[in-house]
Amino acid sequence: MASVTPDWIAVDWGTSNVRAWAMSASGTVMAEAGSDKGMGKLSRDGFEPALKDLIGDWTSGHGTVIACGMVGARQGWIEAPYAHTPCPATPVGFIAAPTTVPGLNVHIIPGIAQLQPADVMRGEETQIAGFLALNPGWDGVLCMPGTHTKWVQVSAGDVVSFQTFMTGELFATISTTTVLRHTVGAEGWDDDAFNAALSDSISKPERMAARLFSLRAEHLLHGLNPATARARLSGLLIGAELAASRPYWLGQQIGVIGAGTVARLYVNALAQQSAPATMANGAAVTLAGLSAAYRRLKG
Amino acid sequence: MASVTPDWIAVDWGTSNVRAWAMSASGTVMAEAGSDKGMGKLSRDGFEPALKDLIGDWTSGHGTVIACGMVGARQGWIEAPYAHTPCPATPVGFIAAPTTVPGLNVHIIPGIAQLQPADVMRGEETQIAGFLALNPGWDGVLCMPGTHTKWVQVSAGDVVSFQTFMTGELFATISTTTVLRHTVGAEGWDDDAFNAALSDSISKPERMAARLFSLRAEHLLHGLNPATARARLSGLLIGAELAASRPYWLGQQIGVIGAGTVARLYVNALAQQSAPATMANGAAVTLAGLSAAYRRLKG
Numbered sequence: 001m002a003s004v005t006p007d008w009i010a011v012d013w014g015t016s017n018v019r020a021w022a023m024s025a026s027g028t029v030m031a032e033a034g035s036d037k038g039m040g041k042l043s044r045d046g047f048e049p050a051l052k053d054l055i056g057d058w059t060s061g062h063g064t065v066i067a068c069g070m071v072g073a074r075q076g077w078i079e080a081p082y083a084h085t086p087c088p089a090t091p092v093g094f095i096a097a098p099t100t101v102p103g104l105n106v107h108i109i110p111g112i113a114q115l116q117p118a119d120v121m122r123g124e125e126t127q128i129a130g131f132l133a134l135n136p137g138w139d140g141v142l143c144m145p146g147t148h149t150k151w152v153q154v155s156a157g158d159v160v161s162f163q164t165f166m167t168g169e170l171f172a173t174i175s176t177t178t179v180l181r182h183t184v185g186a187e188g189w190d191d192d193a194f195n196a197a198l199s200d201s202i203s204k205p206e207r208m209a210a211r212l213f214s215l216r217a218e219h220l221l222h223g224l225n226p227a228t229a230r231a232r233l234s235g236l237l238i239g240a241e242l243a244a245s246r247p248y249w250l251g252q253q254i255g256v257i258g259a260g261t262v263a264r265l266y267v268n269a270l271a272q273q274s275a276p277a278t279m280a281n282g283a284a285v286t287l288a289g290l291s292a293a294y295r296r297l298k299g
Numbered sequence: 300m301a302s303v304t305p306d307w308i309a310v311d312w313g314t315s316n317v318r319a320w321a322m323s324a325s326g327t328v329m330a331e332a333g334s335d336k337g338m339g340k341l342s343r344d345g346f347e348p349a350l351k352d353l354i355g356d357w358t359s360g361h362g363t364v365i366a367c368g369m370v371g372a373r374q375g376w377i378e379a380p381y382a383h384t385p386c387p388a389t390p391v392g393f394i395a396a397p398t399t400v401p402g403l404n405v406h407i408i409p410g411i412a413q414l415q416p417a418d419v420m421r422g423e424e425t426q427i428a429g430f431l432a433l434n435p436g437w438d439g440v441l442c443m444p445g446t447h448t449k450w451v452q453v454s455a456g457d458v459v460s461f462q463t464f465m466t467g468e469l470f471a472t473i474s475t476t477t478v479l480r481h482t483v484g485a486e487g488w489d490d491d492a493f494n495a496a497l498s499d500s501i502s503k504p505e506r507m508a509a510r511l512f513s514l515r516a517e518h519l520l521h522g523l524n525p526a527t528a529r530a531r532l533s534g535l536l537i538g539a540e541l542a543a544s545r546p547y548w549l550g551q552q553i554g555v556i557g558a559g560t561v562a563r564l565y566v567n568a569l570a571q572q573s574a575p576a577t578m579a580n581g582a583a584v585t586l587a588g589l590s591a592a593y594r595r596l597k598g
Contacts, residue, residue, distance in 0.1 A: 074519075082520075118516035148478070148512060164512040166477065173476045178468050179447070206504035209536070210543040213447060213463040217417035220373075221381075237508070244509040 004031045008064040009055055010290035012283075013071035014123060015040045018050065019283075022058045025298075027291045031058060039070040047077035048099055051106070062103030066094070066293050068286070069123035072108040082113035082120060086158045089128045091293045109293055112159055119164050123286075124150050127257050128159060130289030131280055140253030143270075143277065145262045147172075149241065151248040163248065165241045168262070171234060180212065180233065183219040188227025194235040198269050201239025208240045238269055249275055258282045303330045307363040308354055309589035311582075312370035313422060314339045317349065318582075321357045324597075326590045330357060338369035346376035347398055350405070361402030365393070365592050367585070368422035371407040381412035381419060385457045388427045390592045408592055411458055418463050422585075423449050426556055427458060429588030430579055439552030442569075442576065444561045446471075448540065450547040462547065464540045467561070470533060479511065479532070482518040487526025493534040497568050500538025507539045537568055548574055557581045 006022035013019075016038040022031040037050040052061065072080030072095065080095040094107035111122035124144050132138055132154065144150040147169045152162040175184040201208055215233060218224040242249075249270065254277035256266050263279055270277045305321035312318075315337040321330040336349040351360065371379030371394065379394035393406035410421035423443050431437055431453065443449040446468045451461040474483040500507050514532060517523040541548075548569065553576035555565050562578055569576045 113516075113520055115520060118513055118520045120516045120519055163509055164516070165508055166479075166511045167508065169477050170473075170511075173472050174469070177472045177476050178465065180465075205508075206539070206542040208507070208543070209464050209466065209504075209539040210462055212465045212469075214417055217412075217419045217463070220419055221412055221414060221417045240505070240508040243505040244507070 004058045006030050006058050006063070008066065008294055009058065010287060010294070011051070011054075011065055011067035011071070012123065012126075012286050012290070013067050013069040013076075014038055015070045018054065018071075020051075020054045021287060021290075022055070023291070023294070027294075029287070033057075039073060039076050044077065047071065047097065048104075061101045063105070064294075064297070065104070065106040066109065066290050066297065067097075067106060068109040068126035068290060068293075071097075072110060073122055076108075077106070078108065080108045080110040082111050083125070085112060085114040085162070086160050087112060089125070089132050089154060089157055089159050090296060091126060091129055091289070092296065094293070094297065107293070107297060109290075112162070114162060117163070119162055121150055121152075121162065121164070124152070125159070126289035126293065127282065127285045128152060128154065128289070129292045130285035130287065131255060131257060132157065133288045133292045134280070134285065135255075138253070138255070140255060141248050142255045142257060143245075143249070143266055144257045144282075145266050146258070151245045153248060153252075163245065165245065167237050167241045171237050174212070174237075175230070175233060179216055180229075183216050183224065183226065184229045184233050185226025186230075188225075188230055190225070190228040190231040193228045194231040194265070195272065197232040197235025198239040198242075198272065199235075201236045202243050202273065205240050205243035208236055211236050234265065238265060242269060242273065254278070255280055257285055303357045305329050305357050305362070307365065307593055308357065309586060309593070310350070310353075310364055310366035310370070311422065311425075311585050311589070312366050312368040312375075313337055314369045317353065317370075319350075319353045320586060320589075321354070322590070322593070326593075328586070332356075338372060338375050343376065346370065346396065347403075360400045362404070363593075363596070364403070364405040365408065365589050365596065366396075366405060367408040367425035367589060367592075370396075371409060372421055375407075376405070377407065379407045379409040381410050382424070384411060384413040384461070385459050386411060388424070388431050388453060388456055388458050389595060390425060390428055390588070391595065393592070393596065406592070406596060408589075411461070413461060416462070418461055420449055420451075420461065420463070423451070424458070425588035425592065426581065426584045427451060427453065427588070428591045429584035429586065430554060430556060431456065432587045432591045433579070433584065434554075437552070437554070439554060440547050441554045441556060442544075442548070442565055443556045443581075444565050445557070450544045452547060452551075462544065464544065466536050466540045470536050473511070473536075474529070474532060478515055479528075482515050482523065482525065483528045483532050484525025485529075487524075487529055489524070489527040489530040492527045493530040493564070494571065496531040496534025497538040497541075497571065498534075500535045501542050501572065504539050504542035507535055510535050533564065537564060541568060541572065553577070554579055556584055 007025040097106040306324040396405040
C-alpha cells in the first residue's frame with residue numbers, strides 16, 4: 001500500500017459511524033477510512049484511540065484534524081457549545097479536543113442551536129457550510145433528510161432559522177416496534193401508493209393520526225401488500241412533514257442534501273407540490289464544509 | 300375457600316392478559332380470576348389448558364363460557380369472522396372453540412370490521428353492547444381510549460362506523476424507543492403543559508410533526524422537565540387524535556369507556572373543546588356486554 005502523508009485530516013463523526021479522509025492542503029482526497037465507532041459506542045476517553053485506529057496509516061500520531069458531528073455533543077469527546085441562530089454558515093469557534101499526544105491537534109466544529117422555537121443540529125452546520133462553499137451566494141432553504149430531517153433557512157451566508165422533524169426515526173420505529181410491523185414490509189416499494197398517501201397527508205395533515213391503523217386493517221381485511229404499506233407509511237409521514245414545513249419551502253429556492261433513495265423521495269414529493277429542488281451529494285458537501293473550516297483555521 | 304358453582308363463565312381474553320368471572324344466571328359476579336396468558340403468548344392448543352387453569356376451581360371442566368377479545372383473532376383459539384358495519388351492537392354469530400371435553404362449551408364473540416375505510420375491532424364490540432345494555436336507547440359516539448383508541452358511532456342500537464387511532468401505542472413507542480426516551484419521563488405529569496400542547500395540536504394539527512423534536516431540543520437547551528415533556532407529548536398526540544376525530548364527536552353525545560388516568564385525560568380534553576362526555580367503567584361494560592351475549596345465547 002502506497003504511503004499517504006496528508007496535510008490534514010477531515011472527520012465526520014456521527015452517533016453510529018465515523019468516517020475520515022486524508023486531505024491535501026488544496027482539498028484533494030488522498031485516502032479515506034471508516035468504522036462503526038460512532039459517538040454512541042464510545043466513552044469520553046475512547047475517542048482518541050478510535051481516531052488513531054482510523055488514521056494510524058496516514059500519520060505518526062501528529063497533525064491537524066477537523067471533525068464535525070456528534071463528537072462535539074455533551075456525550076462526545078468534548079462538548080463544543082452551540083453557535084446560536086442567526087449565525088454565519090461558515091464554521092467558527094472550533095473547540096480543541098484533549099489529546100495525550102502534543103502534536104495531535106483535533107478541532108471540533110460546534111453545532112448550531114436555535115433558542116426559540118428550541119432546536120439543535122450537529123454535523124448539518126458543516127454540510128450547510130459546504131453547500132454554500134460549492135454554491136457561493138446561494139439563498140434559499142436546505143432540506144437535509146435523515147433520521148432527524150432538518151429544514152434550514154439560509155440567507156446572505158447566514159443560517160437564519162431551522163426546524164427538525166423526526167420523520168426518519170418515526171418511520172423506523174413505527175414500522176418495526178408497533179403493531180404495523182406485521183403489515184409494513186422491510187423492503188419493497190410502490191410509487192403510486194407513496195404519491196397518493198403523500199398527497200392525502202399534505203392536503204389533510206390532521207388526518208395522519210387516523211391513517212396509521214388503517215394500514216393494519218387493510219392488511220387484515222383486504223390483504224394489503226407489505227411493499228405498498230411501506231410506501232404508504234412513508235408517504236403519510238413525509239406528507240405530514242411537508243405540510244408542517246410549508247412555511248419554509250413555499251416559494252423558496254430549495255436544495256436537498258443527500259444522495260440516496262430518501263433524498264430522491266423528497267425531491268419528487270416537492271416536485272409534486274410544484275416546488276422544484278436541486279439535490280446535492282451528502283458526503284461531498286460534508287467534505288466541502290470540513291475543507292472550508294480548514295481554510296478558515298489556516299486563514 | 301368457599302366453593303363456587305357458576306351458571307356460566309365470562310371471559311375477556313386480550314393480547315396480553317385474560318380475565319374470567321364466575322357468573323350466576325341473573326348476572327351476579329360470584330368470583331373472578333386473571334392471568335397473563337394473553338393471546339400473544341399462546342399457541343392454538345394452549346388456550347384450553349390456560350382456560351382450565353383459570354376456572355378449574357369453579358367447574359369440573361364442564362359449562363358454558365362466553366369469551367370476547369383477541370381470543371377470536373386469526374392467531375387466537377379459533378378465528379371468529381368479523382361482523383361488518385353497519386351491524387347490531389348486540390353480539391350475534393358466536394363461534395364455538397374446539398375443546399377436548401364434550402361438556403365444555405366455549406362461545407367466542409366475533410369482532411366487527413368496517414370495509415371502507417378499513418378498520419377492525421375485537422373486544423370493544425362487547426363493551427359497546429355492554430354500554431348499550433346499561434344505557435338502553437343511547438345514541439351518540441363512544442370513545443374507547445387504549446393502545447389503539449376507538450371512536451364509534453352508535454345509532455338506534457347499531458354500530459354505524461368507527462375509526463381506530465394508534466395514539467396509545469405511538470406514545471409508548473415514541474417515549475421509549477426514539478431519541479425522546481432521554482427527554483420524556485417514565486412518570487410524572489404537568490396539567491398546564493398537557494393542556495397547552497393539546498390546544499396547540501387541535502388547532503394546528505399540521506404542526507404535530509414539527510413539535511416532537513422540540514421536546515428534545517428544549518431539554519438540551521432549556522432543561523425541559525421530564526414530567527413536563529411527558530405531559531406535552533401526550534397532549535400533542537391526543538390533540539392530533541381529537542383534530543382527526545372531530546367529525547365523530549362534534550355536536551354528539553359522547554361516552555368515554557375506561558376508568559383510569561387516560562380516560563380522564565380524554566374527558567378533560569373534550570371538555571376543553573366544549574364537548575362534555577360521560578365516563579363508563581371499562582371492566583363493568585365488558586361484563587355487561589358478556590352478560591348481554593349470555594342472555595342472547597340462552598334467549
